[in-house]
Amino acid sequence: MTSADALADIEDVSAFLAFGVRAKLLPSRSDAYLRLVRRYIADSEFAIRVRAAAEGWGLSVLDVSVRNGLILAARPGSLFEIKMDDYVRMASREKVLHAIAHLAVAAVCFPRADDLADDAYVGHVSATSVDIIVREACRVIQNRIDGTADSGDPVSGSSELEEAWRAYMRRPEIAARQNTTTTLAIAKRALNWLADRGLLMPRPMPEEDGTYRTTGRYQVYVRELAAHAAFQDLLSLGVQLPVDGDGRLAAPAVFLD
Amino acid sequence: MEPDEGFVRRVKALAFTAPLHELDAHKGRLDWADASVYHMAEIALAILDQVALAMDFDYGAERLVVLDRVLPYVRVQAPDRSRDEHERVATWVLEKLINVGTIDRLFRLVYGEIDQEGAYLRRDFDFRLLEERRSRDGRVGLRASDGAINVLVGALDTDVESAQVAAEVKLQNLIQRGLLADARLAAQQARYRTIQYGETIRRRLDATRRDVRLVDWSQEIPELLDSALNHIEQRFVMEEAILRTITIARDESVDEDHKRQAANLVDIVRDCMRRHTQLQSRLQSARAVFREEQDRQQFSGRPQRAAFNLFGQLLSPLLALPVPKAIGPLEKFFSAASGLEAPDVLSLPGLVDLLQQPGPLRDGTAGPVYQPDLSPLPDPLRFDESLWAEADRLLDLVGTERTLGQLLTEAASIHPELPRLVALRAHRAVAPDLGEARRHARPQVLVAAPTGSLLSAEHPGGVHGDDLVVSTAVITQDVPGDQEGTAS
Numbered sequence: 027m028t029s030a031d032a033l034a035d036i037e038d039v040s041a042f043l044a045f046g047v048r049a050k051l052l053p054s055r056s057d058a059y060l061r062l063v064r065r066y067i068a069d070s071e072f073a074i075r076v077r078a079a080a081e082g083w084g085l086s087v088l089d090v091s092v093r094n095g096l097i098l099a100a101r102p103g104s105l106f107e108i109k110m111d112d113y114v115r116m117a118s119r120e121k122v123l124h125a126i127a128h129l130a131v132a133a134v135c136f137p138r139a140d141d142l143a144d145d146a147y148v149g150h151v152s153a154t155s156v157d158i159i160v161r162e163a164c165r166v167i168q169n170r171i172d173g174t175a176d177s178g179d180p181v182s183g184s185s186e187l188e189e190a191w192r193a194y195m196r197r198p199e200i201a202a203r204q205n206t207t208t209t210l211a212i213a214k215r216a217l218n219w220l221a222d223r224g225l226l227m228p229r230p231m232p233e234e235d236g237t238y239r240t241t242g243r244y245q246v247y248v249r250e251l252a253a254h255a256a257f258q259d260l261l262s263l264g265v266q267l268p269v270d271g272d273g274r275l276a277a278p279a280v281f282l283d
Numbered sequence: 284m285e286p287d288e289g290f291v292r293r294v295k296a297l298a299f300t301a302p303l304h305e306l307d308a309h310k311g312r313l314d315w316a317d318a319s320v321y322h323m324a325e326i327a328l329a330i331l332d333q334v335a336l337a338m339d340f341d342y343g344a345e346r347l348v349v350l351d352r353v354l355p356y357v358r359v360q361a362p363d364r365s366r367d368e369h370e371r372v373a374t375w376v377l378e379k380l381i382n383v384g385t386i387d388r389l390f391r392l393v394y395g396e397i398d399q400e401g402a403y404l405r406r407d408f409d410f411r412l413l414e415e416r417r418s419r420d421g422r423v424g425l426r427a428s429d430g431a432i433n434v435l436v437g438a439l440d441t442d443v444e445s446a447q448v449a450a451e452v453k454l455q456n457l458i459q460r461g462l463l464a465d466a467r468l469a470a471q472q473a474r475y476r477t478i479q480y481g482e483t484i485r486r487r488l489d490a491t492r493r494d495v496r497l498v499d500w501s502q503e504i505p506e507l508l509d510s511a512l513n514h515i516e517q518r519f520v521m522e523e524a525i526l527r528t529i530t531i532a533r534d535e536s537v538d539e540d541h542k543r544q545a546a547n548l549v550d551i552v553r554d555c556m557r558r559h560t561q562l563q564s565r566l567q568s569a570r571a572v573f574r575e576e577q578d579r580q581q582f583s584g585r586p587q588r589a590a591f592n593l594f595g596q597l598l599s600p601l602l603a604l605p606v607p608k609a610i611g612p613l614e615k616f617f618s619a620a621s622g623l624e625a626p627d628v629l630s631l632p633g634l635v636d637l638l639q640q641p642g643p644l645r646d647g648t649a650g651p652v653y654q655p656d657l658s659p660l661p662d663p664l665r666f667d668e669s670l671w672a673e674a675d676r677l678l679d680l681v682g683t684e685r686t687l688g689q690l691l692t693e694a695a696s697i698h699p700e701l702p703r704l705v706a707l708r709a710h711r712a713v714a715p716d717l718g719e720a721r722r723h724a725r726p727q728v729l730v731a732a733p734t735g736s737l738l739s740a741e742h743p744g745g746v747h748g749d750d751l752v753v754s755t756a757v758i759t760q761d762v763p764g765d766q767e768g769t770a771s
Contacts, residue, residue, distance in 0.1 A: 047625045085623075098623055106623040110614040113621075122606045125613035129601065132620060133593040143590035154417060162490040162498075163599050182393050182405035190609040191602040196387045202346065202415055202423045207386050210417065223622050243622065252619035253591040256601075259612035265600050 038062060038072070039079045046085075046096030047106070049243060050224035053095045066090050088250050093145075094242040099251050113219065122190050123197060123209065127216040129256070130156045131226075132248045135240045142249050149240040151226070156213040157199055164191040220244065291396055295408055298392035299430050302412060303327045306379055313375070316368050320361045326376045329356040334413060335427045335478060343416050343424020350374060380413040381425075388414070432478070477518075477555060481562045484511065488565070488572055495576050508569055515563050519556070526552050632714050666704045673697055674704045678729055684754035687731070688738055691746055706746040709753050720758055730756045 042062040045051055053060040066073050067090065076096075077087050084104025089097040100106035114124045134156055135149030136142040168191070180188060200210050217238055220226040225244035229237045306323035333352045337344035350373050357369040382388045392408045412431040418424040484507065491498050498504055526549065533545035591597065597616070601609045666674075677690055687709050694701040712729035720728045731751040738750050 047623055049622055099619070100623050105626050108618050108621045108624045110617050112624070113617065118606055118610050122610050122613060125610065125617050126598075126602065128617045128620060129593070129598050129613060132616075133598045136593055139590045139592040142593065154421075158489060159594070160598070160602070163594070163602050165486075165490075167599070167603050179394075179406040179408045182407050185407075187605045187607070189603060189605050190613075193606055194602070196389055196409060198388045198414060200415055200417045200423055201383075220621070225620075225622060244620070247620050247622055248593070249590055252616045253593060253597060255619045256597055256612040256616035257591065259615050260597065260600060263604070263608055263612070265604065 035072070035075065038065070039075050042066065042076055042096060043079060043083065043085070043098070046080075046087075046098045051095065053092055059095060060092065063090060063092055063095060066096070067092075089246045091242070094246060097243055097246050099247070119188070119193055122193060123212050124216065126160060126190060126194060127156060127209070127213045128220075130160045130213070131216050131220065132244075132252070134159050135226075136245070136248065142245065142253070145242065145245070147240075147245070149245075150229070150237055151217065151240070152237045153210050153213040153217055156216070157209050160194055160209070161199070164195045167191045168195070287397065291394065294394045295392065295410075298390070298394070298408060298410065299412070301392065302380065302382075302390050306376060315371065316364075318372065320364075321357065321372055322360060323372075323376055325360075326353065326357055326373065327380055329353050330373070330377055330380060331412065331427055331431050334425045335432055338424065338426050338478065342418040342420070343426045346377070346423075346425055349425060350377065353377075377413070381415060382411070426482075429482070477558045477562060480511065481558070481565065483507070484562070484565060484569070488569060491573055491576055495573065500573055504569070504573070508566055511562070512566050515559050515566070518559055522552055522556050522559070526556075632711055632716055635711060666700060670698060670701055670704055673701055674708060677701075677705060678708060678753065678755070680729075680753060680755040681727065681757065684752050686734060687746075687751040687753055690753060691738070702746055709751050712753060713751065715756075717758070725758060727755050727757045730754055 041058070045056070045059045045062065051059060053063045066076060073090075080087055080098060083106070084101050085098040085106060086101060087096065088099045098106075100108070110121060110125065114121055131151055134151045136147070137149075141147045141149060167189075180192060194209065197207070197209050197212075199208055201208050205211055206215075214236065217226060217236060221228055221238060225241055225247065226238040227241060229239050303324040306327055310318035310321065310323050330349060330353050333349045334344040337348060350370065353373050354366075354369055357373050358366075361369070378384075382390060387409075389409045389411060392410070393405055394408055395403050395405050398404045410430050411428045414426050414428060415423050416426045487498050487504060487507070491500070529545050529548050529552065533542055533549065597612075601612060673694070677694060687706065690705050690709070691702045694705045708729060709731050712731035713733070715728045715730050717728065731753045733749045734752050736750050738746060738748060740747070
C-alpha cells in the first residue's frame with residue numbers, strides 16, 4: 027500500500043466515524059456515507075481499521091447496516107458518553123422518575139420481545155401512553171401487595187427506602203397550570219430528548235399530543251446495549267427473575283449476532 | 284394486642300375528613316377576605332358532590348362548570364358579599380382539595396398499626412380528594428378519588444358492589460314507605476356507586492389497549508365483567524320498578540312538595556339508568572377490545588431472535604425496587620439508550636461560561652454523605668457591584684473605540700481591581716456571543732480586535748498580552764437576513 031493510499035484510507039475511516047457520531051444522518055441521505063457503509067460490509071480489512079479507530083475514541087461499533095448506517099456506542103468514561111447528570115441534575119427521588127420514563131418509552135415502543143427483535147418493526151409512542159403503562163405497572167405491584175397481610179402503606183419515616191413505584195404513583199399525572207413536575211411533563215421531556223438525538227421521529231398527527239415513531243438506531247441501542255446493561259445490573263442486585271404466564275422462568279436475553 | 288384490620292380502615296376513613304376540617308381551621312389566615320362567615324367544609328362537600336356527579340367514564344368534571352354550580356352554595360352563606368369574593372372562596376376551596384402548591388398534591392396521615400408481633404408500627408397513608416386528570420380528549424378534568432366518593436356518601440370502608448345493592452334496597456324501601464326526601468339521597472348514592480364502578484372498568488380497558496398483558500384477562504377481568512353485567516341487569520329491573528313506583532307516587536300525590544320531590548327523583552333515577560346503559564355498553568365491548576388487542580399484540584410475525592421483554596423483565600422488577608437500588612440499572616439504561624453525545628468543541632468564551640457555571644448538586648443517596656452547612660454564607664464576589672458598574676461605564680463605547688491600554692490606565696485610577704475586570708471583559712469581547720445576545724434581546728454587545736502590538740510591560744493591574752481595540756456594537760433586532768451586529 028502506497029502512502030497516498032494509506033492516507034486516503036485513514037481519511038475514510040475517520041469520515042466514517044464522523045458520520046456515525048451524527049445520529050440524524052442516514053446512508054440514504056448521503057452518497058459518501060452509503061459508499062463507506064458498503065465498504066465496511068464488503069471490506070473486512072477496512073472494518074477492522076474502523077473498529078480499531080473507534081476503540082481509540084472510546085467507542086465501540088454496535089451495528090453497521092445500509093438502513094441505519096454506523097451505530098456507535100460510547101464506552102464508560104468516553105468523551106461521547108451521556109450521563110444521567112447531563113440530563114437531570116437532581117436528587118435520586120426526582121431522577122428516578124425521569125429514568126423510569128425513559129425505560130417506559132422503550133417498553134411502549136417495543137411492547138413484546140418479538141418487536142424488539144424484529145428489525146422491521148416500527149413502534150409508536152406518546153407521552154400519555156408512557157404514563158399509562160407505568161401507572162398500570164405500579165397498580166399491579168400495589169395489587170400484589172394489597173393481596174398480602176401487610177397493610178401496604180410504607181412505614182413512617184422510611185422515605186429514603188421508598189420503592190420506585192410509590193414515588194411514581196405519588197406524583198400527579200397532569201396539572202391545569204403549566205408544570206414540569208407532573209409525570210406527563212416528565213414523559214414529554216424524555217420523548218423530546220430522544221427526538222432531539224434522532225432516536226425517535228415525530229409523526230404528523232394534529233389531534234394527538236405528540237406521537238413519535240421509533241428509528242432503527244433507537245431499536246439497536248435498546249436491544250444491543252441498554253436492555254442488556256440494565257438487566258445485568260438488575261441481576262447483580264439479586265432480584266428474582268420474573269416468570270411468565272405459565273410459571274416458567276421468562277427467558278433472559280440471548281443475543282444472536 | 285392483636286392486629287385489627289377494621290380498626291385501621293376506620294382510622295383511614297377518618298383521615299379523608301381531615302382536610303375538610305383544616306379548611307375551616309385555617310380560613311382565618313386568608314388576608315383577602317373575612318372568611319369567618321363561610322363554612323368551608325360545606326363548600327368543599329358541595330364541590331366534591333358536583334365533581335362526582337359530572338365525571339363519567341371518559342371525561343372528568345370541568346373546573347369552570349364545577350365552580351359555577353358551587354357558587355350558589357357560597358352565595359347563600361354570605362349574600363351581602365361580592366360575586367368576586369364568592370368565586371375566590373370557591374376557587375380557594377377547590378385548590379385546597381386538589382392540594383395545589385405541593386409537588387405530589389397528596390394528603391398524608393401517619394397512623395399506627397399493631398403488627399403480627401404485637402408491636403406498634405407507624406405507617407404513612409397518602410391519599411387524594413380531587414385530582415386533575417387527563418380526559419379522553421386530552422384536556423384536564425377533575426376527578427374525585429374513590430376515597431372522596433366514600434366520604435361523600437358516608438359509606439366508609441364498603442365494597443363497591445355491596446354498597447350498590449344496599450343503596451338500591453334502601454331506595455326501594457324508602458319509596459314504598461313514602462319517604463321521598465330520604466329516597467332522593469339513596470338514589471344519589473346509587474348513582475355515585477355506579478360512577479365508581481365504571482371508573483374501575485375504564486382503567487382496566489385503557490390498560491388493555493396499551494398492552495394486553497398489563498391486565499389479568501384469565502381471571503380478574505372475566506370475573507369483574509360477569510359480575511358487573513349481572514348487577515346491571517338486576518339494577519335495570521330494580522330501577523324500572525322504582526321508576527314505576529315514583530311515577531305513581533308523583534301522579535297520585537296531592538301534596539305539592541311531595542309531587543316536586545317525586546319529580547326530582549324521577550330525574551335522578553333516569554340519570555342512573557343512563558349511566559347504567561353507558562356502563563353496559565362498555566362492558567359489552569370489553570371482550571371485543573381484548574380479542575382485538577390480543578390479535579394485534581400477540582399474533583404478528585414470528586420472532587427472529589431472542590430479546591428482552593422490556594416491560595416484564597425490566598420495568599416491572601425495577602419499579603418494585605427501592606429508589607436507591609433501582610436508580611443504578613435505570614441510569615445505565617438511560618445512558619445506553621440515549622446513544623452518543625457529540626461533545627461541543629471548546630472555545631475560550633465557552634470555557635469561561637463553563638467555568639462560571641454552578642457546580643453539580645450533590646446526590647442525597649447515591650453519593651458520599653456530606654454534612655450540609657445549614658447557614659451558608661454567600662460566596663464573596665470577586666468583583667463587587669460597584670466595580671461592575673464602573674466597568675459598564677468604561678466599556679460603554681457606542682460610536683467610539685478605545686484601546687485596552689487606555690481603558691486599563693483609566694480603570695487603575697478608579698480602583699486597583701478594576702483593570703482585571705475590564706481586561707477579562709475585553710478579552711471575551713474578541714469573540715462576542717452574538718447568538719446569545721440576540722436571544723436575550725440585548726441592545727448592544729462589546730467587540731474587540733487585536734491591534735497587533737503588545738500592552739506595555741509596566742501596565743497597571745498585572746495585565747499582559749496583546750493590546751486590543753475595544754468598541755460597542757449595536758445589535759439590530761428582527762431584521763431577517765441582516766442580524767449581525769454592526770459597529771456604529
